[in-house]
Amino acid sequence: MNLTQMLAPIPLPPMVKIRQKFDDTRLDNPAGELKQKLAHSPELTRILPGQQIAVVAGSRGIANLAAMTKELIDAIRSRGAEPFIVPGMGSHGGATADGQRRVLEHLGISEASMGAPIRSSMDVVEVDRLDNGLPVYADAIATDADGIVFINRIKPHTAFRGRIESGLMKMIAIGLGKQKGAEACHQLGFKYMAENVPTMANILIQKLPILFGVGIVENAYDQTCRIEVIAAEEIEAREPELLEEAKSRMPRLPFEQLDVLVIDYIGKNISGDGMDPNVTGRYPTPYAHGGPDVAKMVVLDLTEQSQGNANGVGTADFTTRRFVDKADWPATYANGLTSTVCAPTKMATVLESDRDAIKAAVKTCNILDYTTCRLVRIQDTLHVGQLEISVPLLAEAQRIPGIEIIGDSYEWTFDSNGYLTK
DSSP, X not given: OOHHHHHTTOOOOOEEEEEEOOOOOOOSOHHHHHHHHHHTOTTGGGOOTTOEEEEEEOOSSOTTHHHHHHHHHHHXXXXXXXXXXXXXXXXXXXXXXXXXXXXXXXXXXXXXXXTSOBOOOOOEXXXXXXXXXXXXXXXXXXXXXXXXXXXXXXXXXXSOOSSSOBSHHHIIIIITTHHHXXXXXXXXXXXXXXXXXXXXXXXXXXXXXXXXXEEEEEOTTSOEEEEEEEEGXXXXXXXXXXXXXXXXXXXXXXXXXXXXXXXXXXXXXXXXXXXXXXXXXXXXSTTOOOSOEEEEEEEEEEOGGGTTOOTTGGGSSEEEHHHHHXXXXXXXXXXXXXXXXXXXXXXOEEESSHHHHHHHHHHTSOOSOGXXXXXXXXXXXXXXXXXXXXXXXXXXXXXXXXXXXXXXXXXXXXXXXXXXXX
């Protein structure tokens, strides 16, 4: 059966652009702010001349990360120490040393830009074991350093809830542990992550020369709004407070229920899950919650920066042939094998074009009158300040404080192959 012909009668609702206003508090000069914080931090004085200091970085999608990492390296060097960079990203980058180096370079963190060597390896040492038997691993190169420091954003996790979610403790427990550490922490599933992440991190803090962490909080526009230099022994107490601030600043879709959500791009540079479930309401595990109730979700394309990793597409209902052709399935499956969560790496229903995929979502969203479809289209889950909504949502949007309607309604436009032209 020709699916394009089958879907041809399905109408697509006219759309309207809107803008929603979030708290836009931000730091005008994040790198300069970090420089000042480090200059006045007692933690920096723990670094002595001649010491080898490992700087662990590597999370994606963090604004100003390269500039702040450079300030951190310069501050360490100002103490007469010798900084070097270690990728702290678990199994990402295809779980290879070269792959993780390339991920850093995509983030603007190269040997040339940082003025410091990158020492990338997947070799680890077993530092200890939890009472439940799980091994605790750490990067072999970093463990030989005289000191270790971390830089990472603190934000809600996409697959579990707890006092500690994504941030410095997670980078210590999983990022520093490389593929084997990530695998160990995920071994018993996300049901126990809220317990295992801080327990593993605390063991590493106690047994390795971890000095401090640079914690970053971003606003809803992905702009840096807070930077703190936190002593290793204070991270567990301070991080939950920063997590609550990060949660309060999370960007959100302005509607509680949608028939269809269309997402132009997903990718590892946007979220570890390709798209942030805190925005979409579609979670890869039952241990996290929040966000809108979405009947059908469409993913149209994969970012170039994701390097073929299509993790997340399995939580969507429909995608396109273009997306599938860009995907590196072994790299995608490796993500699921490491995390033990394989639903996001499955294949969504594949249609030949954007038009067919969107129409398929409308057809299957279980409403009687397709012209009443409550549909939202976003670029990606990092950018929801401006979005497109179907006209049936317009009256509701006009009642929401902080929503601005931009222009008149318009129809969808596609090229001759059925892909969106704007």
